[in-house]
Amino acid sequence: MKRNIDDFDGMKDFIISIVTVIAWVLIGTIVIIGYFTIDTKGESIIISFVSMVFTIISSLGIAVTIGGYIWQKSYTETLKEKEKNELKKSIKKIAENELININIDFESASSSLNQGDIDKCSSILLNINTETIQKCAYDSAKINEYLFYQITDVITEILEHKRIILENLKKENSCNDESIELNNLYCQQAIAQIESYISSILAV
Structure with missing residues (x-):
């Protein structure tokens, strides 16, 4: 039982790590684009891009939450069926x-x-x-x-x-x-x- 719980925690940590890496990559991209466009009055480009990035991050967060819920529900049902058998x-x-x-x-x-x-x-x-x-x-x-x-x-x-x-x-x-x-x-x-x-x- 303990091993199964650890497996679930490991999967959760893995998903969080992926989301974190993606977020940092997007933030880095914002900084780079901002650096090259700020002098050419490309503030509107930066704003649009930032808005898009945060929309993507928000969507990823929702997707991860839904995916985690579905996976946990499936895992719980499988565990209950095993205990039942x-x-x-x-x-x-x-x-x-x-x-x-x-x-x-x-x-x-x-x-x-x-x-x-x-x-x-x-x-x-x-x-x-x-x-x-x-x-x-x-x-x-x-x-x-x-x-x-x-x-x-x-x-x-x-x-x-x-x-x-x-x-x-x-x-x-x-x-x-x-x-x-x-x-x-x-x-x-x-x-x-x-x-x-x-x-x-x-x-x-």
Whole structure:
């Protein structure tokens, strides 16, 4: 960041130096013309030339100001776009890691179901936390609408599957084969959908 600011200051100093050199050249020209024309009553020539020189200097000053403004605006927009892309890249990476971990939790819950350990399955599901993913969604809303919707949609899927499985586990028949198979199916659905959303998020 510091290097970019120094580059801008260097460009500004370069432009000012050029304008200064041109101004001194014009002033020198005025003095020379004045020296050779003053004795021949060429005051009107000097006045006209001086007027023209100051008009040129004024025009150059305006041109430099406009040029500097346009360059600075372009530079600022480029810098903002770069920061935006870096933020998006960071959000996608964090979201990917969190979703992979949540998928591992659903796989562990499924494994516990197959072992008949309902309490362990419930504990795993209860510990699934989407706070970090929600923070990613909040940050993504500022930079990319599609990314925002992809993240919020996957959060909805995670919470919905988690809710359904936990409610099923509270039922009296939660330990029978049919119930275990159904809850296993919900776990596998959650895993498949999360994997799909990971691909969509990384593709943004």
